[in-house]
Amino acid sequence: GEDVEQSLFLSVREGDSSVINCTYTDSSSTYLYWYKQEPGAGLQLLTYIFSNMDMKQDQRLTVLLNKKDKHLSLRIADTQTGDSAIYFCLSNQFYFGTGTSLTVIP
Amino acid sequence: EAQVTQNPRYLITVTGKKLTVTCSQNMNHEYMSWYRQDPGLGLRQIYYSMNVEVTDKGDVPEGYKVSRKEKRNFPLILESPSPNQTSLYFCASSPQGTNYGYTFGSGTRLTVV
Numbered sequence: 001g002e003d004v005e006q007s008l009f010l011s012v013r014e015g016d017s018s019v020i021n022c023t024y025t026d027s028s029s030t031y032l033y034w035y036k037q038e039p040g041a042g043l044q045l046l047t048y049i050f051s052n053m054d055m056k057q058d059q060r061l062t063v064l065l066n067k068k069d070k071h072l073s074l075r076i077a078d079t080q081t082g083d084s085a086i087y088f089c090l091s092n093q094f095y096f097g098t099g100t101s102l103t104v105i106p
Numbered sequence: 107e108a109q110v111t112q113n114p115r116y117l118i119t120v121t122g123k124k125l126t127v128t129c130s131q132n133m134n135h136e137y138m139s140w141y142r143q144d145p146g147l148g149l150r151q152i153y154y155s156m157n158v159e160v161t162d163k164g165d166v167p168e169g170y171k172v173s174r175k176e177k178r179n180f181p182l183i184l185e186s187p188s189p190n191q192t193s194l195y196f197c198a199s200s201p202q203g204t205n206y207g208y209t210f211g212s213g214t215r216l217t218v219v
Contacts, residue, residue, distance in 0.1 A: 099148050
């Protein structure tokens with residue numbers, strides 16, 4: 001199966017930018033997704049990007065896709081304490097990354 | 107409200123006692139899937155279903171069964187639960203296959219003692 005990898009933990013100060021990274025192996029991925037899981041909750045679709053795009057911006061969220069390196073990133077501008085959660089990237093719907101736990105320090 | 111409903115939210119059971127976790131969606135989605143979430147391992151797919159009466163194994167199907175007799179329901183069955191199946195389980199659904207993003211249930215935390 002495909003490998004989708006993320007670093008496990010990230011800590012940032014409130015107001016700073018957060019960058020969560022994801023690498024994947026399946027070059028046929030057509031859609032790539034970011035999901036957010038708040039404590040005790042299910043997963044919520046945050047944003048997605050088509051494979052023919054390099055960047056997608058949605059308010060404080062910026063998704064960057066480097067297809068050549070099979071690298072996906074999620075940038076959260078002006079990170080708030082409410083952004084503390086686990087973030088998962090998902091490739092081709094079947095394979096999730098291990099999740100990155102984002103902690104925002106007030 | 108469009109949603110995926112799982113029951114129960116929490117379950118403690120003993121080794122070997124058969125149990126079923128129910129999953130129902132009201133969005134007329136063709137695709138449904140079960141995942142388990144374990145610390146440091148992310149979400150791993152157990153089984154998925156592309157439509158009624160069509161089910162396939164995911165990455166970790168051992169010890170689990172599923173059925174898809176109706177479009178809206180996709181129960182997860184543990185015939186003889188063991189402690190290594192203690193986990194957080196999520197059901198998810200998606201329309202028309204794999205490009206539209208998942209809607210997830212709230213999760214079922216299962217403890218097998």
